[in-house]
Each structure stands twice: as C-alpha cells, then as structure tokens.
Amino acid sequence: MNIIYKNYAPNEGLEEIQGKLYSMNNNRTVTGKEIQERFEQEKIDPKSVIYAFSSENKPLAYIQARDYPQLGQVHLGRPWATPECPNEVKEKLVNDLFNYMDSRDTDLKLLINTNLEPKMEKLAQDHNMVLDRNTIQFEFDLSTIAKFDRSPYNYTIRKATIADFEAIYTCRNLAFKTDPNERNDRFSEFLKTTINSGFFYLVYEGETLIGAGASRKPTEGEETTNLALATVFTLLEKEEVIVFLFDHLLKLAEKDGWKKDHISIGYTDENDREMKILRSIARKEEKISTQYLTK
Structure with a gap:
C-alpha cells in the first residue's frame, strides 16, 4: 500500500479529518472548527501534526504532539486511526514524530504514555528514556x-x-x-x-x-x-x-x-x-x- 504523509497546514480541511479520526476512537465528538480554533490559539508547529493517507487520498491516521512549557514538557500523543490502517503506518507516525520533536532546539523534555503497548515501550527503551510514572x-x-x-x-x-x-x-x-x-x-x-x-x-x-x-x-x-x-x-x-x-x-x-x-x-x-x-x-x-x- 502506497501511503502519503502530510504535516498540518491550514485551510486544507485537515482539521475536519482530524476531528473525525479522533471522534471515532474516543467517547466524545471533536469538530474541525474546535481543532482549528485551538491550533490558532496555540500557534502550533505544523510539523507537530502528521497525517497518513492512502494512495486514493483516504484518511488513515494522524498523530500530534503538544508543548506544555509550564511543565517543561512536550507530550507525544498516540496515533488515532481507522480500523483498516496498517500497524506499520501507525508505527511510522510515532517514530517520525518522535524523531522530529526530539530534534528541536528546546529545553522541553519529551513525554510519552505507552499504555503498555509493546511498540511504545520499545520506543522508550531504544531512546534511553527515563521512567516517569506508572x-x-x-x-x-x-x-x-x-x-x-x-x-x-x-x-x-x-x-x-x-x-x-x-x-x-x-x-x-x-x-x-x-x-x-x-x-x-x-x-x-x-x-x-x-x-x-x-x-x-x-x-x-x-x-x-x-x-x-x-x-x-x-x-x-x-x-x-x-x-x-x-x-x-x-x-x-x-x-x-x-x-x-x-x-x-x-x-x-x-x-x-x-x-x-x-x-x-x-x-x-x-x-x-x-x-x-x-x-x-x-x-x-x-x-x-x-x-x-x-x-
């Protein structure tokens, strides 16, 4: 399967896609308008959000990281995906976003929540991360x-x-x-x-x-x-x-x-x-x- 990866850009309908992917994986609905307003308010780094599409331009998944300067941290989210999204696509989203966020010139420490998923535990171990809490x-x-x-x-x-x-x-x-x-x-x-x-x-x-x-x-x-x-x-x-x-x-x-x-x-x-x-x-x-x- 040929996969197309995109970073966030305004006025391309990505907020609506993100809202639908998040809502189908969680017990609450988030609209594209809400996401757009939050992105504008936070002045997010476009590279902190990555989307995956099929070769037919069908949305498969997205992942986002968010800065929390008051905590001295940046939180790496988990990929929210459609049922048919291949595991290797989700793993690539996690690894690519981790590598980008970790490469930035910032004092913020990168935090991940593994939910005991093997691929997330391995990511933490491969990068010599320190256990923060259970x-x-x-x-x-x-x-x-x-x-x-x-x-x-x-x-x-x-x-x-x-x-x-x-x-x-x-x-x-x-x-x-x-x-x-x-x-x-x-x-x-x-x-x-x-x-x-x-x-x-x-x-x-x-x-x-x-x-x-x-x-x-x-x-x-x-x-x-x-x-x-x-x-x-x-x-x-x-x-x-x-x-x-x-x-x-x-x-x-x-x-x-x-x-x-x-x-x-x-x-x-x-x-x-x-x-x-x-x-x-x-x-x-x-x-x-x-x-x-x-x-």
Missing part, C-alpha cells in the same frame, strides 16, 4: 467499602457548579503536586462536561475545599461494564475523606440502576497520599500504563 488501576469491593464506620464526619458535600471551576482546578493541582496554574485541555473539557451534567461533587471541611470526585457509567460499546470513578482527589491524608466521597457517589450510582459489585479507578503513583489510602482498601491493582521522559 498508572495503576485499582479495583474496589463494594461490600468492603460498606464496612467502614460511617460515624458523622465533620465534612459536607455539595454538587459543583461551573462557578467552582477554578477552585476545583486549584484543589486538583495541589493534590497532585503540580503547578497551581496548570490547565489541561482534556481535563478542562471533562470538568465542564461533568459539572454541567451534575456528576461532580465537592467535599468541604468547614469552609475549605478538601476533595472532589466525579462518577461515570460506561457508555454503550465500552468493554468494561463497571462504574468508574472518573476522578477522585483529596488534600488530606485521611482514608475517611475518600470513603466519604465513595459512599456518596455510589449511592448516586445505585439510584441510577447500577448493580455491579465493584468499581475501578486509575491513579498515578506519584500521588503518594491517595496511593497509600487506595492500596489499603483496594482488592486488586494492576499496572495499566507507564510514562517516560527523555533525559
């Missing part, structure tokens, strides 16, 4: 969580509104020990969506926001049938804060007709407070991804 998938037995003492806590919980957006971000960044001013497009979109849908809750100790959490049920077609806690973070090293959030979110799930016996949540191992607590109440854990940085 992501652990925890599984929780609801009957075990139900045994926790639910004595009256000195906490209150309420549904988040869009007016809480910045406060939630500050709490999240403090919990994950990152730059307080960091803003992540994907989390921002998720946060707005879950707030507007009424599934985001905040925990307070007195007047202080100390934690937050959001639940989501699997969408039709997802492999898992388990409820996921899409995000949970706290500022206090207290098991009861997470249990308090779990209890509330699970009661909401039960009202929604969810009857499974366990939940799952992913966490990175740099967040020591949550990891310690989650390990103490989880019935199972499994490494599901690794992140690597260039030296």
